[in-house]
Amino acid sequence: MNKADLSDKVHQMLGGTKVQAEQVVEGVIDAIIGALKKGDEVSIAGLGIFSTKMRPARTGRNPRTGESIKVPSMRVPKFRAAKGLKDAVK
Numbered sequence: 001m002n003k004a005d006l007s008d009k010v011h012q013m014l015g016g017t018k019v020q021a022e023q024v025v026e027g028v029i030d031a032i033i034g035a036l037k038k039g040d041e042v043s044i045a046g047l048g049i050f051s052t053k054m055r056p057a058r059t060g061r062n063p064r065t066g067e068s069i070k071v072p073s074m075r076v077p078k079f080r081a082a083k084g085l086k087d088a089v090k
Contacts, residue, residue, distance in 0.1 A: 003029075036077060046084040053078050 003025060011021035032050055035042050042050040057073040 039075075044082075046082055048079055048081040048085055051078050051080070052076065 007018065007022045007025045010024055011018050014021065014024075032042050036050060036052050039052060044050075052075045055074050055076050058071050060069050060071045061067070062069055
């Protein structure tokens, strides 16, 4: 399932136009991304928790040349599935 499929599902459930359904899906995604950018945690009951964590700086290796390079620390997204989602997928 991709974003277009998700928009179609929203359109089927709510009616209205497909453009409105796409705007709703975009709005939800933008809200989650905005909260993560601020460092907040997004918890959706039955689905899971979106959060961020810091990945420490490390030394990597260029696979083409074998040269060592420094990879800076960065904040990366993280998702922890809720128990309900884990049970549904089993």
